[in-house]
Amino acid sequence: MTHNERVLLGLVCVLGVNAGCATRGVSLRPDGTPMAQECPEEARKAMHYLQLFVGKSAWIHLDANQILAKPIILYDGPIESMLSEDIGLIEAPARLYGQVWTAGLQPVIRYYAVHPLTGGDRIPICAVARLGLGQLRKRPESKPGTAILDSPRAGVDIVDEFR
Amino acid sequence: MRSSLLFRSVLGVVLCASATFARDHAPATIRTLLRSARPDDAADRIYVQGQVVTVLRFDHPVDAARTKMIGSEGRFEPLGVVGNKVVLEPLRDLDSDEGLPLLVTLVDGTELPFLLRPATGEHPGRVDQQVNVFKNHESYTALHWALRDALKEKSALAEENARYLKEETSADHGLAALLASGTIEQTPFKLEFRFSGENEEAHIEGTVFRGKGKAAVIFKVKNLSADASWSMGAPRLATMNGQKRAVAVRATSREIHPGAVGTIALVADGSAFVEDGRSTKLLLEIYRQDGLQQAFVELDPSLVAE
Numbered sequence: 001m002t003h004n005e006r007v008l009l010g011l012v013c014v015l016g017v018n019a020g021c022a023t024r025g026v027s028l029r030p031d032g033t034p035m036a037q038e039c040p041e042e043a044r045k046a047m048h049y050l051q052l053f054v055g056k057s058a059w060i061h062l063d064a065n066q067i068l069a070k071p072i073i074l075y076d077g078p079i080e081s082m083l084s085e086d087i088g089l090i091e092a093p094a095r096l097y098g099q100v101w102t103a104g105l106q107p108v109i110r111y112y113a114v115h116p117l118t119g120g121d122r123i124p125i126c127a128v129a130r131l132g133l134g135q136l137r138k139r140p141e142s143k144p145g146t147a148i149l150d151s152p153r154a155g156v157d158i159v160d161e162f163r
Numbered sequence: 164m165r166s167s168l169l170f171r172s173v174l175g176v177v178l179c180a181s182a183t184f185a186r187d188h189a190p191a192t193i194r195t196l197l198r199s200a201r202p203d204d205a206a207d208r209i210y211v212q213g214q215v216v217t218v219l220r221f222d223h224p225v226d227a228a229r230t231k232m233i234g235s236e237g238r239f240e241p242l243g244v245v246g247n248k249v250v251l252e253p254l255r256d257l258d259s260d261e262g263l264p265l266l267v268t269l270v271d272g273t274e275l276p277f278l279l280r281p282a283t284g285e286h287p288g289r290v291d292q293q294v295n296v297f298k299n300h301e302s303y304t305a306l307h308w309a310l311r312d313a314l315k316e317k318s319a320l321a322e323e324n325a326r327y328l329k330e331e332t333s334a335d336h337g338l339a340a341l342l343a344s345g346t347i348e349q350t351p352f353k354l355e356f357r358f359s360g361e362n363e364e365a366h367i368e369g370t371v372f373r374g375k376g377k378a379a380v381i382f383k384v385k386n387l388s389a390d391a392s393w394s395m396g397a398p399r400l401a402t403m404n405g406q407k408r409a410v411a412v413r414a415t416s417r418e419i420h421p422g423a424v425g426t427i428a429l430v431a432d433g434s435a436f437v438e439d440g441r442s443t444k445l446l447l448e449i450y451r452q453d454g455l456q457q458a459f460v461e462l463d464p465s466l467v468a469e
Contacts, residue, residue: 057354059368059383070361132356132371153368155357 032103034110037162039126043112046123047158051088056158058085062109062129064095066152071139074100074107074147081111081129087156090116090123096156097122098129100147106136107147109154110162126162129154193293195308197300198275206264206276212290213256219249219277221269222297222304229268232279238263257281259390273298335377335411335430342372342381342428343413351375355466360458364388367449367458371466376433378466380447382458383426386419393419396450400431402443408435410447433467 026034047053061082066072081096098111109129115122130136131154139148196207211217227244235242238257243250249267257263263279275296282290297305330336341350352372359368366385372378386393394417400410411430419425429447436442442464449457 055353057357059357130356131358133358135358135360151359153359155354155370157354 028101028103032101034101034108034162037110039159039161040124043124043126044160047088047125050090050123050125052090052125052127052158053088054158054160056087057130057155058083058087058092060084060096060129060154060156062149062152062154069152071148071150072152073142074102074109074149076100076102076145079109081109081156083114083156084153087158090114091118093117096127098127102138102142102145102147106134106138107149111156125158126160127156127158128162130157131155192289192291193295194291195295195305195312196297197305197309198296198298206278207296208262208278208280209251209265209294210282210289210291211251211253211257211279212282213253215252215290215292217251217291218293219251219267220293220295221247221249221267221275222299222302223247223269223271223273225249226268226270226272229274230266232263232265235263251279253279267296269298330411333411335432336413338374338377338379339411339413339428339430342379342430343415343426345426347372350379352377352379358460361387362457364391364451365393365457369458369460371460371462373466374430376467377430378433378436378462379428379430380460380462381426381428382449383424384419384457385424386421388421390421392421393425394452395427396452396454398429398450399446399448400429400435401446401448402438403446404438406438408445410435431462436462436464436467 026037028034061067061084062079063072063074064080064082067082077100079098079100081098083090083092083094083096086092094117095115096111097113097115098109101108111125111127111129113122114125114127131151135151136149136154139150142148198207209217209219224247225244230242230244230249232239232242232251238254240252240254249265251265257280259281261281265277265279267275267277269275275298295308297308299305300309338350338352341347342352352374355371355373357368357370359366361367364387366387368383370381370383372380384393384395395412395414398410398412400408402408408431412427414427415425427449431445431447436445444464445462446459447462448459451457
């Protein structure tokens with residue numbers, strides 16, 4: 001490993017810590033997809049108060065910067081999505097903060113926090129983006145580190161553990 | 164679960180085929196117009212389509228010399244006047260905001276103005292093929308035609324009424340109404356998966372649910388058209404062999420205005436998934452009022468597994 005690469009790796013780690021507890025502790029499979037991850041106790045408690053039970057789901061705009069665009073490009077790293085329906089006690093268009101992993105056949109998008117637009121701070125939650133019929137599959141021309149998707153919309157599903 | 168869905172935008176070829184289908188099978192219409200002598204009545208509209216002949220049939224002979232269409236050069240075949248009939252044939256479709264005045268003069272000197280309009284927009288898919296125009300509304304023939312129209316309308320309304328009565332007591336329709344109004348928590352349905360897609364005129368978001376021995380699909384339709392309303396035709400639920408199945412439908416509104424969003428909920432009973440004693444997949448298709456297919460989704464029998 002050259003000196004430069006080591007510096008770069010160090011920077012990535014620092015950034016990772018700065019981004020907050022969000023992505024802490026996720027290990028990757030050899031193909032670059034994330035492994036299972038627990039939902040922190042604090043998030044479970046918050047979800048319980050907000051009536052965000054497993055099975056609750058809503059439509060979202062996958063990327064708040066690419067609303068109604070077609071196709072959209074997602075990159076490895078943080079993502080800001082937007083609720084287009086209310087979910088539990090959280091009203092649309094609250095923002096969802098999460099992380100994208102573009103390795104694999106389709107991107108993995110995990111949400112760690114929701115930010116209601118009615119004031120207050122972001123609230124820790126555990127949720128994932130989903131779309132049926134293989135509509136979240138990457139387009140073949142997607143370059144490494146990116147995922148080009150046909151649908152700018154998807155569903156968000158509340159989970160109690162990332163699998 | 165294996166399901167598949169295709170939207171028209173993906174299948175351009177099928178889109179055209181379907182559009183042709185819709186036009187070829189537009190119901191042949193014979194209308195009756197009773198001319199009123201009141202001055203505040205606007206000129207009657209006649210709905211025409213490119214290369215489709217429209218015949219106006221009067222109760223008096225027509226004066227060919229004083230019957231004319233204004234600005235029709237290059238857009239209509241020359242006007243045909245035979246006895247008491249006027250024959251029109253547009254060379255091509257009129258634009259949705261176009262209207263051509265037609266003046267028909269009867270031999271007795273009565274002038275009858277008409278406005279020729281395209282069979283789209285305000286009057287989609289209803290081309291006038293024959294219009295019976297009666298100057299004298301009290302004549303036997305005029306009354307006969309008016310009665311015939313009234314009876315036709317009555318039987319259509321009676322059929323609709325019988326359907327409403329049946330739907331009023333149907334549990335599936337009740338569930339569909341709850342789903343359409345967004346109160347999904349009040350129903351036994353649980354989300355299975357979502358899908359989305361769009362064509363030029365509409366953006367559609369679909370959600371498939373499993374319930375207790377029933378399956379449901381909600382379509383959220385956003386009308387992308389700038390001027391035309393979107394309304395749904397009869398949906399079709401059938402087995403892969405084409406055997407039709409009953410499906411309960413409820414929508415938030417009859418019509419979705421340009422730019423607006425509407426919700427359509429459909430509920431199928433578990434018994435629909437059985438064919439010849441074996442469980443089978445079903446195909447649910449959504450059509451627009453003019454017969455153009457908008458979306459279809461395959462429903463797996465595992466959706467109704469207890």
